[in-house]
Amino acid sequence: xxxxxxxxxxxxxxxxxxxxxxxxxxxxxxxxxxxxxxxxxxxxxxxxxxxxxxxxxxxxxxxxxxxxxxxxxxxxxxxxxxxxxxxxxxxxxxxxxxxxxxxxxxxxxxxxxxxxxxxxxxxxxxxxxxxxxxxxxxxxxxxxxxxxxxxxxxxxxxxxxxxxxxxxxxxxxxxxxxxxxxxxxxxxxxxxxxxxxxxxxxxxxxxxxxxxxxxxxxxxxxxxxxxxxxxxxxxxxxxxxxxxxxxxxxxxxxxxxxxxxxxxxxxxxxxxxxxxxxxxxxxxxxxxxxxxxxxxxxxxxxxxxxxxxxxxxxxxxxxxxxxxxxxxxxxxxxxxxxxxxxxxxxxxxxxxxxxxxxxxxxxxxxxxxxxxxxxxxxxxxxxxxxxxxxxxxxxxxxxxxxxxxxxxxxxxxxxxxx
RNA sequence: GUGGCCGUAGCUCAGUUGGUUAGAGCGCCAGGUUGUGGCCCUGGAGGUCGGGGGUUCAAGUCCCCUCGGUCACCCCA
Numbered sequence: 216x217x218x219x220x221x222x223x224x225x226x227x228x229x230x231x232x233x234x235x236x237x238x239x240x241x242x243x244x245x246x247x248x249x250x251x252x253x254x255x256x257x258x259x260x261x262x263x264x265x266x267x268x269x270x271x272x273x274x275x276x277x278x279x280x281x282x283x284x285x286x287x288x289x290x291x292x293x294x295x296x297x298x299x300x301x302x303x304x305x306x307x308x309x310x311x312x313x314x315x316x317x318x319x320x321x322x323x324x325x326x327x328x329x330x331x332x333x334x335x336x337x338x339x340x341x342x343x344x345x346x347x348x349x350x351x352x353x354x355x356x357x358x359x360x361x362x363x364x365x366x367x368x369x370x371x372x373x374x375x376x377x378x379x380x381x382x383x384x385x386x387x388x389x390x391x392x393x394x395x396x397x398x399x400x401x402x403x404x405x406x407x408x409x410x411x412x413x414x415x416x417x418x419x420x421x422x423x424x425x426x427x428x429x430x431x432x433x434x435x436x437x438x439x440x441x442x443x444x445x446x447x448x449x450x451x452x453x454x455x456x457x458x459x460x461x462x463x464x465x466x467x468x469x470x471x472x473x474x475x476x477x478x479x480x481x482x483x484x485x486x487x488x489x490x491x492x493x494x495x496x497x498x499x500x501x502x503x504x505x506x507x508x509x510x511x512x513x514x515x516x517x518x519x520x521x522x523x524x525x526x527x528x529x530x531x532x533x534x535x536x537x538x539x540x541x542x543x544x545x546x547x548x549x550x551x552x553x554x555x556x557x558x559x560x561x562x563x564x565x566x567x568x569x570x571x572x573x574x575x576x577x578x579x580x581x582x583x584x585x586x587x588x589x590x591x592x593x594x595x596x597x598x599x600x601x602x603x604x605x606x607x608x609x610x611x612x613x614x615x616x617x618x619x620x621x622x623x624x625x626x627x628x629x630x631x632x633x
Numbered sequence: 634g635u636g637g638c639c640g641u642a643g644c645u646c647a648g649u650u651g652g653u654u655a656g657a658g659c660g661c662c663a664g665g666u667u668g669u670g671g672c673c674c675u676g677g678a679g680g681u682c683g684g685g686g687g688u689u690c691a692a693g694u695c696c697c698c699u700c701g702g703u704c705a706c707c708c709c710a
Contacts, residue, residue, distance in 0.1 A: 220701080223701080223702095273708095274707085274708055274709080275708080275709075278708085279708080279709090296710090322710080324708090324709080324710090326707090326708070326709085327634080327707095328702095328703085329703075329704060329705070329706095330703080330704065330705090331709095332708090332709070332710075333710090336710060337710085338710065421706095421707090421708095469709095489706095489709095490709085490710080492710060494710070495709090495710075517710070519709090519710030520710080522710055545668095545669075547668065547669095548668095574662095575663085575664095575668095575669095576668050576670095577664095577666075577668090577669065577670075578662085578663085578670095579669085579670090580669050580670035580671095581670055581671085582670085583669095583670065584670040584671055585670085585671090591669085591670085593668080593669070595668045595669090597668080598668095605668095605669090607669075607670095609670070609671095613669095613670090615669085
Protein backbone atom coordinates (compact mmCIF):
# COMPACT_ATOMS: atom_id res chain seq x y z
CA UNK A 216 0.00 0.00 0.00
CA UNK A 217 1.38 3.37 -0.89
CA UNK A 218 1.26 6.02 1.77
CA UNK A 219 -0.25 8.83 -0.23
CA UNK A 220 -3.89 8.47 -1.12
CA UNK A 221 -6.64 10.75 -2.22
CA UNK A 222 -8.47 12.44 0.68
CA UNK A 223 -11.48 10.79 2.29
CA UNK A 224 -14.60 11.10 0.22
CA UNK A 225 -12.75 11.94 -2.99
CA UNK A 226 -11.72 9.75 -5.89
CA UNK A 227 -9.61 9.59 -9.01
CA UNK A 228 -11.07 8.82 -12.39
CA UNK A 229 -8.66 7.37 -14.92
CA UNK A 230 -9.22 6.33 -18.48
CA UNK A 231 -11.15 4.45 -19.66
CA UNK A 232 -13.72 5.43 -17.01
CA UNK A 233 -12.93 9.10 -17.52
CA UNK A 234 -14.12 8.80 -21.10
CA UNK A 235 -17.64 8.37 -19.77
CA UNK A 236 -17.23 11.67 -17.98
CA UNK A 237 -16.08 13.32 -21.16
CA UNK A 238 -19.05 11.87 -22.98
CA UNK A 239 -21.49 12.98 -20.29
CA UNK A 240 -20.15 16.53 -20.29
CA UNK A 241 -20.21 16.66 -24.08
CA UNK A 242 -23.85 15.56 -24.15
CA UNK A 243 -24.80 18.12 -21.54
CA UNK A 244 -23.03 20.93 -23.37
CA UNK A 245 -24.72 19.92 -26.60
CA UNK A 246 -28.20 19.88 -25.04
CA UNK A 247 -28.01 23.21 -23.22
CA UNK A 248 -25.96 25.13 -25.77
CA UNK A 249 -28.57 24.08 -28.27
CA UNK A 250 -31.02 26.06 -26.15
CA UNK A 251 -28.95 29.22 -25.96
CA UNK A 252 -27.11 28.66 -22.70
CA UNK A 253 -23.50 29.84 -22.37
CA UNK A 254 -20.82 28.36 -20.16
CA UNK A 255 -20.08 30.30 -16.99
CA UNK A 256 -16.93 29.55 -15.02
CA UNK A 257 -16.87 30.74 -11.44
CA UNK A 258 -14.30 30.20 -8.67
CA UNK A 259 -14.29 26.95 -6.76
CA UNK A 260 -14.13 28.94 -3.53
CA UNK A 261 -15.88 32.12 -2.52
CA UNK A 262 -16.14 34.49 0.37
CA UNK A 263 -17.96 32.59 3.10
CA UNK A 264 -20.71 35.21 2.99
CA UNK A 265 -21.76 34.15 -0.48
CA UNK A 266 -22.96 30.82 0.83
CA UNK A 267 -24.15 31.97 4.21
CA UNK A 268 -26.59 34.38 2.64
CA UNK A 269 -28.00 31.60 0.51
CA UNK A 270 -28.89 29.16 3.23
CA UNK A 271 -27.81 30.03 6.72
CA UNK A 272 -30.32 27.65 8.22
CA UNK A 273 -29.63 24.63 6.05
CA UNK A 274 -27.46 21.66 6.97
CA UNK A 275 -25.45 22.18 3.82
CA UNK A 276 -24.27 25.58 4.96
CA UNK A 277 -24.41 25.11 8.73
CA UNK A 278 -22.70 21.76 9.14
CA UNK A 279 -21.20 20.60 5.89
CA UNK A 280 -19.27 23.55 4.56
CA UNK A 281 -15.56 23.33 3.85
CA UNK A 282 -14.70 26.77 5.16
CA UNK A 283 -11.37 28.08 6.36
CA UNK A 284 -9.27 31.17 6.79
CA UNK A 285 -6.78 31.89 4.05
CA UNK A 286 -3.32 33.37 4.55
CA UNK A 287 -4.74 36.86 4.24
CA UNK A 288 -7.18 36.26 7.07
CA UNK A 289 -10.20 36.07 4.77
CA UNK A 290 -12.98 33.61 5.57
CA UNK A 291 -13.53 31.57 2.45
CA UNK A 292 -15.35 28.34 1.64
CA UNK A 293 -15.18 25.71 -1.05
CA UNK A 294 -18.52 25.91 -2.80
CA UNK A 295 -21.14 23.44 -1.55
CA UNK A 296 -23.23 24.23 -4.64
CA UNK A 297 -22.89 26.45 -7.66
CA UNK A 298 -26.06 28.55 -7.72
CA UNK A 299 -24.77 30.94 -5.07
CA UNK A 300 -21.61 31.59 -7.07
CA UNK A 301 -23.55 32.18 -10.26
CA UNK A 302 -25.88 34.59 -8.47
CA UNK A 303 -22.87 36.43 -7.11
CA UNK A 304 -21.36 36.60 -10.60
CA UNK A 305 -24.66 37.86 -12.00
CA UNK A 306 -24.83 40.62 -9.43
CA UNK A 307 -21.20 41.54 -9.96
CA UNK A 308 -21.27 41.67 -13.77
CA UNK A 309 -24.94 42.48 -14.53
CA UNK A 310 -25.19 40.71 -17.88
CA UNK A 311 -28.25 41.61 -19.92
CA UNK A 312 -31.27 39.51 -19.09
CA UNK A 313 -32.54 37.00 -19.63
CA UNK A 314 -29.14 35.56 -18.85
CA UNK A 315 -28.87 31.84 -19.53
CA UNK A 316 -25.81 30.12 -18.12
CA UNK A 317 -24.59 26.57 -17.71
CA UNK A 318 -21.79 25.15 -15.64
CA UNK A 319 -19.95 21.97 -14.76
CA UNK A 320 -17.70 21.51 -11.80
CA UNK A 321 -16.85 20.30 -8.33
CA UNK A 322 -18.75 20.91 -5.12
CA UNK A 323 -17.62 20.19 -1.61
CA UNK A 324 -19.52 19.06 1.44
CA UNK A 325 -17.87 17.88 4.61
CA UNK A 326 -19.77 14.74 5.53
CA UNK A 327 -19.03 11.05 5.73
CA UNK A 328 -18.99 9.39 2.36
CA UNK A 329 -21.16 6.50 1.24
CA UNK A 330 -22.65 5.23 -1.99
CA UNK A 331 -23.21 8.18 -4.30
CA UNK A 332 -22.13 10.67 -1.67
CA UNK A 333 -18.70 12.24 -1.64
CA UNK A 334 -16.89 15.15 -0.08
CA UNK A 335 -16.00 16.39 -3.51
CA UNK A 336 -18.69 15.68 -6.05
CA UNK A 337 -19.56 17.01 -9.45
CA UNK A 338 -22.55 18.73 -10.88
CA UNK A 339 -23.68 20.08 -14.19
CA UNK A 340 -26.39 22.67 -14.18
CA UNK A 341 -28.07 25.71 -15.66
CA UNK A 342 -29.36 28.99 -14.28
CA UNK A 343 -31.53 31.66 -15.88
CA UNK A 344 -31.94 35.18 -14.49
CA UNK A 345 -34.42 37.84 -15.40
CA UNK A 346 -37.47 35.95 -16.63
CA UNK A 347 -40.45 35.05 -14.45
CA UNK A 348 -42.37 33.33 -17.23
CA UNK A 349 -43.72 29.90 -16.32
CA UNK A 350 -42.77 28.76 -19.81
CA UNK A 351 -39.16 29.17 -18.70
CA UNK A 352 -39.87 26.70 -15.90
CA UNK A 353 -41.02 24.33 -18.61
CA UNK A 354 -37.87 24.90 -20.66
CA UNK A 355 -35.60 24.28 -17.69
CA UNK A 356 -37.35 21.12 -16.56
CA UNK A 357 -37.49 19.90 -20.15
CA UNK A 358 -33.77 20.44 -20.72
CA UNK A 359 -32.91 18.29 -17.72
CA UNK A 360 -35.31 15.69 -18.98
CA UNK A 361 -33.82 15.81 -22.49
CA UNK A 362 -30.33 15.44 -21.07
CA UNK A 363 -31.23 12.23 -19.25
CA UNK A 364 -32.91 10.93 -22.36
CA UNK A 365 -29.86 11.79 -24.45
CA UNK A 366 -27.71 9.72 -22.11
CA UNK A 367 -30.00 6.78 -22.70
CA UNK A 368 -31.70 6.87 -19.30
CA UNK A 369 -35.30 5.78 -19.33
CA UNK A 370 -36.12 5.21 -15.70
CA UNK A 371 -36.09 8.80 -14.50
CA UNK A 372 -39.04 10.38 -12.78
CA UNK A 373 -39.69 14.11 -12.74
CA UNK A 374 -41.34 15.22 -9.52
CA UNK A 375 -42.79 18.70 -9.35
CA UNK A 376 -44.12 20.88 -6.56
CA UNK A 377 -44.79 24.54 -5.91
CA UNK A 378 -43.57 26.23 -2.75
CA UNK A 379 -45.52 29.43 -3.34
CA UNK A 380 -44.10 32.89 -2.87
CA UNK A 381 -44.00 35.75 -0.37
CA UNK A 382 -47.75 36.13 -0.67
CA UNK A 383 -48.91 32.60 -0.06
CA UNK A 384 -46.05 30.83 1.69
CA UNK A 385 -46.30 32.68 5.07
CA UNK A 386 -50.00 31.91 5.55
CA UNK A 387 -49.42 28.33 4.47
CA UNK A 388 -46.50 28.07 6.84
CA UNK A 389 -48.68 29.29 9.69
CA UNK A 390 -51.30 26.75 8.71
CA UNK A 391 -48.71 24.00 8.68
CA UNK A 392 -47.34 24.97 12.08
CA UNK A 393 -50.85 24.97 13.46
CA UNK A 394 -51.37 21.48 12.10
CA UNK A 395 -48.01 20.23 13.38
CA UNK A 396 -48.74 21.79 16.76
CA UNK A 397 -51.75 19.54 17.07
CA UNK A 398 -49.79 16.48 15.96
CA UNK A 399 -46.45 17.31 17.61
CA UNK A 400 -46.63 14.25 19.80
CA UNK A 401 -46.41 12.06 16.70
CA UNK A 402 -43.27 13.68 15.29
CA UNK A 403 -39.78 12.22 15.48
CA UNK A 404 -37.47 13.39 18.25
CA UNK A 405 -35.64 15.86 16.07
CA UNK A 406 -38.68 17.57 14.66
CA UNK A 407 -40.78 17.58 17.81
CA UNK A 408 -38.71 20.50 19.14
CA UNK A 409 -37.73 22.11 15.88
CA UNK A 410 -40.76 22.12 13.61
CA UNK A 411 -41.53 25.76 14.42
CA UNK A 412 -38.21 26.97 12.93
CA UNK A 413 -38.55 25.15 9.65
CA UNK A 414 -41.87 23.34 9.39
CA UNK A 415 -41.31 22.44 5.72
CA UNK A 416 -38.48 20.12 6.71
CA UNK A 417 -40.95 17.86 8.47
CA UNK A 418 -42.54 17.14 5.10
CA UNK A 419 -39.18 15.85 3.93
CA UNK A 420 -38.41 13.75 7.00
CA UNK A 421 -38.01 10.07 6.25
CA UNK A 422 -38.85 8.71 9.67
CA UNK A 423 -42.11 6.78 9.62
CA UNK A 424 -43.62 8.86 12.38
CA UNK A 425 -43.09 12.14 10.56
CA UNK A 426 -44.10 10.58 7.26
CA UNK A 427 -47.46 9.66 8.70
CA UNK A 428 -47.96 13.18 9.97
CA UNK A 429 -46.81 14.70 6.67
CA UNK A 430 -49.20 12.56 4.67
CA UNK A 431 -52.20 14.33 6.16
CA UNK A 432 -50.61 17.77 6.40
CA UNK A 433 -52.03 20.70 4.47
CA UNK A 434 -50.35 21.01 1.10
CA UNK A 435 -48.83 24.16 -0.32
CA UNK A 436 -50.21 23.46 -3.78
CA UNK A 437 -53.70 23.63 -2.32
CA UNK A 438 -52.99 26.98 -0.71
CA UNK A 439 -51.31 28.92 -3.51
CA UNK A 440 -52.25 32.52 -4.17
CA UNK A 441 -53.86 33.25 -7.54
CA UNK A 442 -50.60 34.28 -9.19
CA UNK A 443 -48.70 31.21 -7.98
CA UNK A 444 -51.60 28.96 -8.85
CA UNK A 445 -51.68 30.28 -12.40
CA UNK A 446 -47.91 29.97 -12.67
CA UNK A 447 -47.99 26.37 -11.50
CA UNK A 448 -50.83 25.50 -13.86
CA UNK A 449 -48.97 27.02 -16.81
CA UNK A 450 -45.71 25.26 -15.88
CA UNK A 451 -47.23 21.81 -15.44
CA UNK A 452 -49.49 22.31 -18.44
CA UNK A 453 -46.37 23.05 -20.46
CA UNK A 454 -44.85 19.73 -19.42
CA UNK A 455 -48.01 18.00 -20.55
CA UNK A 456 -47.93 19.86 -23.87
CA UNK A 457 -44.36 18.67 -24.47
CA UNK A 458 -45.27 15.13 -23.55
CA UNK A 459 -42.96 15.04 -20.55
CA UNK A 460 -44.36 12.85 -17.79
CA UNK A 461 -44.27 14.31 -14.31
CA UNK A 462 -45.72 13.57 -10.92
CA UNK A 463 -47.00 15.97 -8.33
CA UNK A 464 -44.85 15.66 -5.20
CA UNK A 465 -46.62 17.78 -2.62
CA UNK A 466 -44.03 17.05 0.05
CA UNK A 467 -41.05 17.86 -2.13
CA UNK A 468 -38.83 20.24 -0.20
CA UNK A 469 -35.32 20.91 -1.41
CA UNK A 470 -32.17 21.08 0.68
CA UNK A 471 -31.67 24.77 0.17
CA UNK A 472 -34.13 27.32 1.42
CA UNK A 473 -34.06 29.83 -1.40
CA UNK A 474 -36.62 28.18 -3.64
CA UNK A 475 -39.98 29.73 -4.51
CA UNK A 476 -42.81 28.56 -6.71
CA UNK A 477 -41.78 25.68 -8.98
CA UNK A 478 -39.42 23.13 -7.44
CA UNK A 479 -38.57 19.80 -8.93
CA UNK A 480 -36.39 16.74 -8.61
CA UNK A 481 -35.33 14.00 -10.93
CA UNK A 482 -35.28 10.56 -9.30
CA UNK A 483 -33.35 7.68 -10.78
CA UNK A 484 -35.76 4.79 -10.38
CA UNK A 485 -33.03 2.27 -11.08
CA UNK A 486 -31.15 3.42 -7.97
CA UNK A 487 -31.69 2.72 -4.29
CA UNK A 488 -33.64 5.45 -2.59
CA UNK A 489 -30.64 6.55 -0.53
CA UNK A 490 -29.06 8.02 -3.63
CA UNK A 491 -31.83 8.20 -6.17
CA UNK A 492 -31.87 11.99 -6.38
CA UNK A 493 -30.02 12.46 -9.64
CA UNK A 494 -30.84 16.13 -9.92
CA UNK A 495 -33.04 18.90 -8.73
CA UNK A 496 -33.80 22.55 -8.97
CA UNK A 497 -36.42 25.21 -8.97
CA UNK A 498 -37.28 28.83 -9.08
CA UNK A 499 -35.65 31.34 -6.71
CA UNK A 500 -37.30 34.65 -7.47
CA UNK A 501 -36.16 36.35 -4.29
CA UNK A 502 -32.58 35.12 -4.13
CA UNK A 503 -30.81 37.74 -6.23
CA UNK A 504 -32.32 40.52 -4.19
CA UNK A 505 -31.56 38.74 -0.92
CA UNK A 506 -27.95 38.57 -1.97
CA UNK A 507 -27.80 42.28 -2.57
CA UNK A 508 -28.66 42.50 -6.25
CA UNK A 509 -31.57 44.04 -8.10
CA UNK A 510 -34.91 42.28 -7.79
CA UNK A 511 -34.52 39.57 -10.41
CA UNK A 512 -36.34 36.29 -10.84
CA UNK A 513 -34.28 33.18 -11.39
CA UNK A 514 -34.54 29.46 -11.96
CA UNK A 515 -32.12 26.59 -12.44
CA UNK A 516 -31.16 23.03 -11.74
CA UNK A 517 -28.13 21.05 -10.68
CA UNK A 518 -27.60 17.43 -11.68
CA UNK A 519 -25.21 15.10 -9.89
CA UNK A 520 -22.66 13.55 -12.21
CA UNK A 521 -21.76 10.62 -9.94
CA UNK A 522 -25.43 9.77 -9.37
CA UNK A 523 -26.18 10.01 -13.07
CA UNK A 524 -23.32 7.64 -13.85
CA UNK A 525 -24.65 5.23 -11.23
CA UNK A 526 -28.02 5.39 -12.93
CA UNK A 527 -26.36 4.79 -16.29
CA UNK A 528 -24.64 1.73 -14.81
CA UNK A 529 -27.93 0.48 -13.44
CA UNK A 530 -29.65 0.95 -16.79
CA UNK A 531 -26.70 -0.32 -18.80
CA UNK A 532 -26.28 2.81 -20.87
CA UNK A 533 -23.46 5.25 -21.68
CA UNK A 534 -20.67 2.75 -22.26
CA UNK A 535 -17.20 4.23 -22.28
CA UNK A 536 -16.46 5.07 -25.88
CA UNK A 537 -13.39 3.35 -27.28
CA UNK A 538 -10.42 5.61 -27.49
CA UNK A 539 -7.98 4.72 -30.18
CA UNK A 540 -5.29 6.35 -32.20
CA UNK A 541 -5.35 5.94 -35.96
CA UNK A 542 -1.75 4.96 -36.48
CA UNK A 543 1.00 3.38 -34.42
CA UNK A 544 4.58 3.89 -35.50
CA UNK A 545 6.84 0.88 -34.94
CA UNK A 546 10.48 1.93 -35.18
CA UNK A 547 13.35 -0.41 -34.42
CA UNK A 548 15.89 1.50 -36.45
CA UNK A 549 16.95 3.97 -33.78
CA UNK A 550 13.86 6.09 -33.22
CA UNK A 551 14.28 8.94 -35.71
CA UNK A 552 11.35 7.76 -37.80
CA UNK A 553 9.07 7.36 -34.78
CA UNK A 554 10.00 10.83 -33.56
CA UNK A 555 9.46 12.53 -36.91
CA UNK A 556 6.53 10.53 -38.28
CA UNK A 557 4.35 10.88 -35.19
CA UNK A 558 4.91 14.65 -35.26
CA UNK A 559 4.11 14.86 -38.96
CA UNK A 560 1.05 12.64 -38.66
CA UNK A 561 -0.32 14.66 -35.76
CA UNK A 562 0.30 17.88 -37.66
CA UNK A 563 -1.76 16.37 -40.48
CA UNK A 564 -4.61 15.63 -38.07
CA UNK A 565 -3.91 11.92 -37.74
CA UNK A 566 -3.99 10.48 -34.22
CA UNK A 567 -0.67 8.74 -33.78
CA UNK A 568 1.24 7.00 -31.01
CA UNK A 569 4.49 5.07 -30.63
CA UNK A 570 6.65 3.18 -28.17
CA UNK A 571 9.66 4.50 -26.33
CA UNK A 572 12.83 3.11 -24.83
CA UNK A 573 13.94 1.09 -27.84
CA UNK A 574 11.74 -1.93 -27.25
CA UNK A 575 11.80 -4.97 -29.49
CA UNK A 576 9.73 -5.12 -32.65
CA UNK A 577 7.56 -7.77 -31.05
CA UNK A 578 6.94 -5.63 -27.98
CA UNK A 579 6.14 -2.61 -30.12
CA UNK A 580 3.60 -4.56 -32.12
CA UNK A 581 1.92 -5.72 -28.95
CA UNK A 582 1.50 -2.14 -27.86
CA UNK A 583 0.38 -1.18 -31.35
CA UNK A 584 -2.30 -3.84 -31.18
CA UNK A 585 -3.54 -2.61 -27.82
CA UNK A 586 -3.60 0.98 -29.04
CA UNK A 587 -6.52 0.22 -31.31
CA UNK A 588 -4.74 1.75 -34.28
CA UNK A 589 -5.92 0.65 -37.70
CA UNK A 590 -2.51 1.00 -39.26
CA UNK A 591 1.07 0.42 -38.20
CA UNK A 592 3.93 2.26 -39.84
CA UNK A 593 6.99 0.06 -39.60
CA UNK A 594 10.54 1.25 -39.92
CA UNK A 595 13.43 -1.18 -39.44
CA UNK A 596 17.06 -0.71 -40.45
CA UNK A 597 16.39 -1.91 -44.02
CA UNK A 598 13.51 0.52 -44.49
CA UNK A 599 15.48 3.37 -42.99
CA UNK A 600 18.34 2.64 -45.40
CA UNK A 601 15.96 2.44 -48.35
CA UNK A 602 14.11 5.60 -47.38
CA UNK A 603 10.80 3.75 -47.17
CA UNK A 604 8.15 3.00 -44.57
CA UNK A 605 6.14 -0.20 -44.39
CA UNK A 606 2.40 0.35 -44.05
CA UNK A 607 0.77 -2.59 -42.27
CA UNK A 608 -2.96 -2.85 -41.57
CA UNK A 609 -3.54 -4.14 -38.06
CA UNK A 610 -6.93 -5.62 -38.84
CA UNK A 611 -8.29 -7.70 -41.67
CA UNK A 612 -5.81 -8.42 -44.46
CA UNK A 613 -2.49 -7.65 -42.86
CA UNK A 614 -0.39 -7.60 -45.99
CA UNK A 615 2.10 -4.78 -45.70
CA UNK A 616 3.76 -2.73 -48.39
CA UNK A 617 6.55 -0.21 -48.70
CA UNK A 618 5.91 3.47 -49.37
CA UNK A 619 8.48 6.23 -49.93
CA UNK A 620 9.22 8.06 -46.72
CA UNK A 621 8.19 11.47 -48.09
CA UNK A 622 4.81 10.20 -49.28
CA UNK A 623 3.77 8.13 -46.32
CA UNK A 624 1.88 10.81 -44.39
CA UNK A 625 -0.26 11.69 -47.37
CA UNK A 626 -0.80 7.99 -48.09
CA UNK A 627 -1.92 7.34 -44.51
CA UNK A 628 -4.28 10.29 -44.60
CA UNK A 629 -5.77 8.94 -47.81
CA UNK A 630 -6.17 5.42 -46.41
CA UNK A 631 -7.82 6.66 -43.22
CA UNK A 632 -10.11 8.97 -45.14
CA UNK A 633 -11.51 6.22 -47.30
C1' G B 634 -21.23 12.06 14.67
C1' U B 635 -23.24 6.68 15.43
C1' G B 636 -23.40 1.60 13.75
C1' G B 637 -22.59 -3.09 10.34
C1' C B 638 -19.07 -5.39 7.12
C1' C B 639 -14.07 -5.44 5.08
C1' G B 640 -8.29 -4.45 4.63
C1' U B 641 -2.97 -10.35 1.69
C1' A B 642 0.97 -8.42 -5.39
C1' G B 643 -1.14 -3.13 -10.07
C1' C B 644 -6.42 -5.83 -10.17
C1' U B 645 -9.71 -10.05 -8.40
C1' C B 646 -8.86 -13.34 -4.61
C1' A B 647 -6.97 -18.21 -1.89
C1' G B 648 -4.20 -19.07 2.50
C1' U B 649 -6.78 -25.39 6.84
C1' U B 650 -7.44 -26.23 14.44
C1' G B 651 -1.64 -20.38 14.78
C1' G B 652 3.60 -24.01 12.21
C1' U B 653 9.39 -23.82 7.56
C1' U B 654 11.03 -19.41 2.38
C1' A B 655 2.93 -16.18 1.82
C1' G B 656 0.28 -18.46 -3.30
C1' A B 657 -3.10 -18.45 -7.87
C1' G B 658 -5.51 -16.10 -12.03
C1' C B 659 -5.44 -11.65 -14.77
C1' G B 660 -2.19 -7.63 -15.97
C1' C B 661 3.04 -6.12 -16.72
C1' C B 662 8.24 -7.29 -18.56
C1' A B 663 11.57 -10.62 -21.23
C1' G B 664 12.59 -14.90 -24.20
C1' G B 665 10.81 -18.73 -27.63
C1' U B 666 10.96 -15.77 -33.71
C1' U B 667 19.11 -11.34 -33.92
C1' G B 668 12.46 -7.38 -38.46
C1' U B 669 6.34 -8.07 -37.18
C1' G B 670 0.60 -7.93 -32.83
C1' G B 671 -3.89 -10.94 -30.93
C1' C B 672 -3.21 -17.62 -29.55
C1' C B 673 0.42 -20.80 -27.18
C1' C B 674 4.94 -22.15 -24.23
C1' U B 675 8.96 -20.75 -20.76
C1' G B 676 10.93 -17.46 -17.38
C1' G B 677 10.99 -12.81 -14.52
C1' A B 678 9.76 -8.51 -11.73
C1' G B 679 6.26 -7.14 -8.21
C1' G B 680 4.21 -8.01 -1.00
C1' U B 681 7.20 -4.19 5.45
C1' C B 682 -0.09 -9.59 4.70
C1' G B 683 -3.05 -1.30 6.13
C1' G B 684 -0.12 0.58 10.70
C1' G B 685 1.18 0.00 16.02
C1' G B 686 1.10 -2.85 20.38
C1' G B 687 0.10 -7.56 22.86
C1' U B 688 -0.44 -13.18 23.67
C1' U B 689 2.76 -17.35 22.05
C1' C B 690 8.46 -21.42 21.19
C1' A B 691 5.88 -19.64 16.68
C1' A B 692 0.90 -14.67 14.22
C1' G B 693 -1.45 -13.24 7.44
C1' U B 694 -4.31 -16.33 11.15
C1' C B 695 -5.84 -14.89 18.17
C1' C B 696 -6.58 -10.06 21.35
C1' C B 697 -6.43 -4.53 21.86
C1' C B 698 -5.76 0.21 19.65
C1' U B 699 -5.44 2.98 15.33
C1' C B 700 -5.79 4.32 10.11
C1' G B 701 -8.32 3.40 5.70
C1' G B 702 -12.26 1.35 2.55
C1' U B 703 -17.38 0.29 2.10
C1' C B 704 -22.51 0.38 3.37
C1' A B 705 -26.47 2.43 6.43
C1' C B 706 -28.68 6.32 9.65
C1' C B 707 -28.83 11.87 9.21
C1' C B 708 -28.67 15.02 5.06
C1' C B 709 -28.40 15.42 0.06
C1' A B 710 -26.28 15.40 -5.80
